[in-house]
Each structure stands twice: as C-alpha cells, then as structure tokens.
Amino acid sequence: MVGQMKEWSDRMFQKNEKxxxxxxxxxxPPATGQSKKRIVLLGAVAAFALTLALPYGxxxxxxxxxxxxxxxxxxTAVITPPSFADVVERVKGAVVSVKVKIRDESGSARMTxxxxxxxxxxxxxxxxxxxxxxxxxxxGGRQARPREGRPSQGLAQxxxxxxxADGYVVTNNHVIDHAEDITITLxxxxxxxxxxxxxxxxxxxxxxxxxxSGTYPFVDFASASPRVGDWVIAVGNPFGLGGTVTAxxxxxxxxxxxxxxxxxxxxxxxxxxxxxxxxxxxxxxxQVIGVNTAIYSPSGGSVGIGFAxxxxxxxxxxxxxxxxxxVARGWLGVQIQPVTDDIAAxxxxxxxxxxxxxxxQTESPAAKAGLRSGDVITAVNGAKIDxxxxxxxxxxxxxxxxxxxxxxxxxxxxxxxxxxxxxLPNERKAEAETGRGTMGGxxxxxxxxxxxxxxxxxxxxxxxxxxxxxxxxxxxxARKQLQPGDVIxxxxxxxxxxxxxxTAALDQARKQGRKxxxxxxxxxxxxxxxxxxxxxxx
Numbered sequence: 001m002v003g004q005m006k007e008w009s010d011r012m013f014q015k016n017e018k019x020x021x022x023x024x025x026x027x028x029p030p031a032t033g034q035s036k037k038r039i040v041l042l043g044a045v046a047a048f049a050l051t052l053a054l055p056y057g058x059x060x061x062x063x064x065x066x067x068x069x070x071x072x073x074x075x076t077a078v079i080t081p082p083s084f085a086d087v088v089e090r091v092k093g094a095v096v097s098v099k100v101k102i103r104d105e106s107g108s109a110r111m112t113x114x115x116x117x118x119x120x121x122x123x124x125x126x127x128x129x130x131x132x133x134x135x136x137x138x139x140g141g142r143q144a145r146p147r148e149g150r151p152s153q154g155l156a157q158x159x160x161x162x163x164x165a166d167g168y169v170v171t172n173n174h175v176i177d178h179a180e181d182i183t184i185t186l187x188x189x190x191x192x193x194x195x196x197x198x199x200x201x202x203x204x205x206x207x208x209x210x211x212x213s214g215t216y217p218f219v220d221f222a223s224a225s226p227r228v229g230d231w232v233i234a235v236g237n238p239f240g241l242g243g244t245v246t247a248x249x250x251x252x253x254x255x256x257x258x259x260x261x262x263x264x265x266x267x268x269x270x271x272x273x274x275x276x277x278x279x280x281x282x283x284x285x286x287q288v289i290g291v292n293t294a295i296y297s298p299s300g301g302s303v304g305i306g307f308a309x310x311x312x313x314x315x316x317x318x319x320x321x322x323x324x325x326x327v328a329r330g331w332l333g334v335q336i337q338p339v340t341d342d343i344a345a346x347x348x349x350x351x352x353x354x355x356x357x358x359x360x361q362t363e364s365p366a367a368k369a370g371l372r373s374g375d376v377i378t379a380v381n382g383a384k385i386d387x388x389x390x391x392x393x394x395x396x397x398x399x400x401x402x403x404x405x406x407x408x409x410x411x412x413x414x415x416x417x418x419x420x421x422x423x424l425p426n427e428r429k430a431e432a433e434t435g436r437g438t439m440g441g442x443x444x445x446x447x448x449x450x451x452x453x454x455x456x457x458x459x460x461x462x463x464x465x466x467x468x469x470x471x472x473x474x475x476x477x478a479r480k481q482l483q484p485g486d487v488i489x490x491x492x493x494x495x496x497x498x499x500x501x502x503t504a505a506l507d508q509a510r511k512q513g514r515k516x517x518x519x520x521x522x523x524x525x526x527x528x529x530x531x532x533x534x535x536x537x538x
Contacts, residue, residue: 082231082284084231084233084245084247084284087233087282087284087285087286088233088235088245090286091219091235091280091282091286092187092235092243092245093186093187093188093217094161094162094163094187094216094217094218094219095159095160095161095162095187095219095235095236095243095279095280096159096160096161096162096169096184096185096186096187097157097158097159097160097184097185097237097240097242098157098158098159098160098169098171098175098176098182098183098184098194098208098237098278099155099156099157099182099183099184099185100155100156100157100158100175100176100179100180100181100182100183101155101179101180101181101182102155102156102178102179102180156175156176156179157175157237157240157275158171158172158175158176158236158237158275158276158277158278158279159171159175159235159236159237159275159276159277159278159279159280159292160175160184160208160278160279161218161219161235161279161280161288162210162216162217162218162219163218163219163220163221163318164216164218165215165216165218166213166215166216167209167210167212167213167214167216168197168207168208168209168210168322169184169194169207169208169209169210170205170206170207170208170278170280170291170314170318171205171206171208171277171278171291172204172205172206172277172278172291172293173199173200173201173203173204173205173206174204174277175206175277175278176196176199176206176208177199179196181193182194182195182196182208184208184210185242186216187242187243192210192211192212193210193211193212194208194209194210194211195208195209195211196208197209197321197322197325198321198322198324198325198326198327199321200317200320200321200326200327202261202262202327202329203262203309203313203314203317203327204293204309205291205309205314205317205318205321206278206321207318207321207322219280219282219286219287219288220287220288221287221288221289221311221314221315222283222285222287222288222289222311223287225253225289225310225311225312226250226253226266226283226289227250228249228250228251228252228253229249229250230249230250230283230284231247231248231249231283231284232247232248232249232250232268232270232281232282232283232289232290233245233246233247233270233281233282233283233284234246234247234248234268234270234271234272234276234279234280234281234282234292234306235279235280235282236272236275236276236277236278236279236280236292237275237276237279238272238273238274238275238276239273239274239275240275241275244276246270246271246272247270248268248269248270248271248304249268249269249270250266250267250268250289251267251268251269251305252266252267253266253267253310255267255307256389257294257296257307261389261392261396262313262389262392262393262396263389264310264313264389264393265293265294265307265308265309265310266281266289266290266307266308266309266310267305267306267307268281268290268306268307268308269304269305269306270306271302271304271306272292272295272302272306273295273301273302276292276306277292277293277294278291278292278293279291279292280292281308287311288311288314289308289310289311290308290309290310290311290314291308291309291314292306292307292308293307293308293309294306294307295307316397328399328400328423328424329395329396329397329399329400329423329424330395330396330397330398330399330400330402330404330421330422330423330424331364331365331395331400331421331422331423331424332364332365332366332395332419332421332422333360333361333363333364333365333366333367333422334357334358334359334360334361334364334366334371334377335357335358335359335360335361335526335527335528336355336356336357336358336377336388336391336392337355337356337358337388337528337529338352338355338356338387338388339352339353339354339355339356339376339387340352340531342515342516342531342533343356343516343518343529343531345514345515345516345531346492346509346514346515346516346517346518346531347374347376347409347412347518348412349376349409353378353384353385353386353387354376354377354378354385354386354387354408354409355376355377355385355387355388355390355391356374356375356376356388356529357371357372357373357374357375357376357377357408358373358520358526358527358528358529359373359526359527360372360373364422365419365420365421365422366419368419369406369417369418369419370417371406371408371417372410373490373520373527374410374493374518374520374529375408375409375410376408376409376410377391377406377407377408378407378408378409378414379406379407380394380395380398380404380405380406380407381404381405382405382407395421396424398421399421400421400422400423400424401420401421401422401423402420402421403418403419403420403421404418404419404420404421405417405418406418406419447476447536448475448476448477448532448536449471449472449473449475449476449477449478450468450470450471450472450475450476450477450482451468451469451470451471452466452467452468452469452488452499452502453466453467453469453499454466454467454497454498454499455467455487461487462487462522464487464489464495464496464497465487465488465489465490465495465496465497465522466487466488466496466497466498466499466501466502467485467486467487467488468482468483468484468485468486468487468488469484470484471483471484475536476532476533476536477532480530480531480532481530482521482530483523485523485524486521486522486523487521487522487523488502488519488520488521489520489521489522489527490519490520491505491506491517491518491519491520491532492505492508492509492517492518493518505517506532506534509534510534514534515533515534515535516531516532516533516534517531517532517534518530518531518532519531519532
C-alpha cells in the first residue's frame with residue numbers, strides 16, 4: 001500500500017516540479033480504470049491515517065497542519081478511576097455520629113428485635129435487620145440475655161446527617177429507640193446534645209434537633225431518583241469509626257425485605273456495617289439519595305448487599321415529623337395478600353395482579369363501603385394496582401379523611417366504590433385467641449396429607465370452620481404452608497363445618513374443570529387465602 005501511495009505521488013508531482021496551489025477546490029486529472037480505484041483507496045487510507053493522529057473528538061476539518069503535527073507528538077493521557085474526594089470534602093461536615101444512652105427500668109436488657117416470620121431455608125432467614133446495636137454487641141440477630149433484678153443501661157451508636165443550618169438531623173428510628181440521652185458528634189469531634197423531634201417506626205426514620213443554637217453544615221436531598229448502575233457514596237460511623245467513606249453502585253430498586261408495610265428500598269453494594277444505620281448515601285453530585293438502614297449478612301458484616309430508604313420517602317416523612325412530630329397515614333381497614341397464579345386460576349382472573357382482601361376489619365372504611373373477603377382490589381383512583389405493597393403505599397400516602405375510588409373484582413365482575421379513608425392507628429395488630437383441647441372426630445383427607453376436625457370441638461378454635469389437627473410435612477397441604485392449628489373457614493366461598501364439606505368443594509371444582517379451590521384460612525396471626533390444587537400430586 002505504501003508503494004501504491006508513492007507511485008501516485010510520483011505521478012502527481014514530477015521531480016523538480018512544485019505543486020500548484022488553488023483557491024478553488026482542487027481537482028485531479030481525469031482517471032479511469034485501475035488508477036481511479038487506486039486514487040479512491042489511497043484517499044481513504046490517508047484520511048484514516050490523519051484521523052488516528054487526531055486527539056479524541058477533534059474534527060479533521062477544524063485542524064490546521066501545525067496542530068496536526070503537534071497533536072501527533074502529544075503524550076497519551078493517563079486514564080484513572082473516578083475520585084470522590086471533592087464530593088466527600090463537601091459533604092462530610094454534615095455527617096454525624098449518633099450515640100444513645102439506653103436505660104430499661106424493667107430490669108431487662110434491651111432485646112434485639114425479632115426477625116420477620118420466615119420459612120426455614122429462606123434467603124432472608126439470616127437477614128441482619130439492625131446493625132446499630134447497643135454497645136456493639138454482636139448478637140447476629142439473636143436475642144440478648146436479660147439481666148434480672150436491676151435496671152440495665154447500655155449504649156447504642158449509629159449515624160445521621162444534618163439537613164438544615166439550624167441543626168435538624170435525620171437518622172434511623174432503631175438507632176434511637178428507647179433513648180434516654182442522645183448526643184451528636186460532628187466531623188470535627190465536637191459533641192453536642194440533641195432532642196428527639198419525632199419518629200416513624202413504619203419507615204424506620206427519626207428526626208433529631210441539636211440543642212445548641214448555631215449554623216451547621218448541611219446536605220440536600222436529590223430531586224431525581226437514581227438509576228441502577230449509578231455511583232453511590234456511603235458516609236457514616238461503622239463500628240464506631242466515624243467519618244468512614246465507602247463507594248459502590250445502585251444494585252437494584254424497589255426491594256421488599258419484609259421489614260414493614262411500605263418497603264421500597266434501594267439496594268446498594270457500597271460496604272455498610274454496624275453503625276452505618278441512619279447515615280446517608282450520596283450520589284456523585286453530593287446529594288442524599290437514601291438513608292442506610294439494613295444489610296443482608298450471613299456473618300454480621302458487609303457482604304455487599306445493603307438497603308437504603310429512598311430520598312423521596314425520607315423527604316415526605318421528615319417534613320411531617322418536623323411539622324407535626326408524627327406521620328398520619330390513610331387507613332382502609334383490610335388484610336390483603338398477593339394474587340398468586342394458583343389464586344388467579346381459582347378465581348378465573350386474567351392475570352395474577354391486584355391485592356386480594358383476606359379480611360375486612362370491623363367498622364373500618366372498607367367494611368362500611370361493602371368490601372368483603374375474596375374481593376381483589378385492582379385500582380386506586382383509576383391507577384392500576386399490581387400487588388398489596390403498592391396498595392398499602394398508595395392508601396397510606398393519600399392520608400386520613402381523603403375520598404378515594406377503589407376498583408375491585410368480585411365474582412368475575414369489575415366494580416367501583418367510593419369511600420373516605422380513616423386514620424391509620426399507631427399500632428393495630430390482628431389478634432386471635434389460641435387454645436388447646438381434645439381433638440375428637442378427626443377425618444383425614446389422606447391424599448393431601450391433611451387431618452381435620454370441626455373447629456367447635458377444639459377449645460379456643462372458634463365456632464366456625466375446620467381446624468387442622470395433623471399434617472404430613474411432605475403432603476400437598478404442607479406445600480401450601482398449611483400447619484396444625486390453622487382453621488379453614490371457607491372453600492370456594494362456602495362456609496365449612498365438616499371435613500366432608502371440603503371434600504365436596506374439591507370434587508365440585510374438579511367437575512367444573514378448575515385447577516384449584518380457594519381456601520380461607522385463619523391462624524393466630526392473620527386471615528389469608530390459600531389455593532389448594534384439586535390434584536394432590538401437583
């Protein structure tokens with residue numbers, strides 16, 4: 001190719017002949033055949049060679065011969081990883097360590113909160129929920145041993161961050177829970193006392209106020225949600241080592257870790273550990289995108305899976321805490337559960353979406369509006385609902401005394417009802433009496449590994465339904481999470497009083513070509529629906 005270029009040059013510029021300069025565009029002598037092909041090819045090669053000589057992004061049309069020569073001899077730039085030093089320098093003054101003195105007058109040490117109820121082998125069974133524990137006690141999620149006979153006192157520590165010049169501080173509720181005294185340590189080592197403004201246990205957020213007046217460095221919340229893959233920076237007080245900075249990316253969004261009804265966590269891989277609780281997660285611009293709250297950890301330390309409350313949730317909650325000291329949420333008054341594929345098939349639904357009402361609470365807005373067990377709520381004010389968590393968040397965000405239009409499915413028909421939401425009580429738990437008694441009259445449904453008896457024959461089981469007295473752990477009923485003590489109230493919408501009633505309901509569904517029968521099941525915790533297959537082997 002070099003020889004071809006020389007040949008072309010010799011033809012164009014004969015020895016001792018100077019090239020002609022033209023103000024108008026230069027045109028070459030007519031060429032045909034092989035010479036035309038060579039001209040085109042060599043022109044492309046020359047253009048490509050000049051392009052390689054240019055720095056990235058510089059146009060050939062805007063480069064002078066002098067700049068081309070200079071650029072050709074320029075040294076190659078050194079590529080380095082991104083540095084977060086400038087961002088950290090700007091924000092670290094607003095990140096604080098939170099230390100809490102805890103005193104329990106009952107004579108027992110503070111207990112580590114229990115994990116959510118999980119099935120054996122569940123990946124979240126060893127989920128380490130609170131990693132800002134009293135005195136750095138590495139319990140790994142186990143309960144502490146109580147001290148009998150005298151008041152106990154301990155220290156808890158975590159992280160927080162200042163959100164206003166007058167000293168308002170955001171942290172986790174579990175960091176300051178049962179606090180007697182709260183102190184804040186600034187980045188420069190200054191220790192100050194703080195008052196508790198308000199808490200919201202349902203989102204695990206708390207707002208503090210530094211007692212000493214002054215002007216403090218603060219940080220802002222991000223206005224835009226982060227994307228999966230965006231860089232994040234976590235700053236906090238892990239293991240009491242204040243001012244610790246780690247970095248990573250947003251690994252996922254919308255995580256439900258079973259910690260509360262409004263879970264909507266960011267998952268990050270920036271290392272966070274015990275003591276990082278309540279600390280901020282920043283984006284690359286130094287804005288807060290989340291509050292570090294929990295980690296998944298088989299060992300108690302970071303394995304690269306952390307969870308942060310999104311900034312949009314934090315801003316809403318903190319604003320309400322600052323204004324009123326508490327958070328008022330809308331209340332519908334229903335127990336709900338997901339619509340599984342089996343449940344959708346048993347109800348003849350087109351898709352497994354929506355929130356299935358397992359029970360309505362007495363005198364609740366839902367009960368007064370006529371909603372009942374078995375209804376599937378599919379929309380709120382015309383906005384589609386995919387799952388129970390989405391329904392809970394929407395209803396809560398609307399607030400008390402707000403009018404709302406609910407769309408739901410009942411017996412295959414779509415209906416809409418208007419109602420006024422109530423105020424969510426601070427603590428509302430479904431409670432049921434449990435008891436033991438002689439289990440007489442047992443009738444086995446052996447193909448399902450299920451043994452039932454009328455509930456009225458068992459003390460404390462109630463007067464309706466069938467109680468599960470025995471269950472084969474390898475049977476079809478056990479695979480649907482049924483267990484001894486559960487009371488099956490209904491099958492396919494029909495009340496049950498004898499084991500034969502359930503057998504008849506299964507036979508009827510089989511004749512109708514259904515794949516499953518929907519059971520309404522009650523236990524000490526709640527009422528739920530279970531889709532029991534008409535084919536025990538499935």
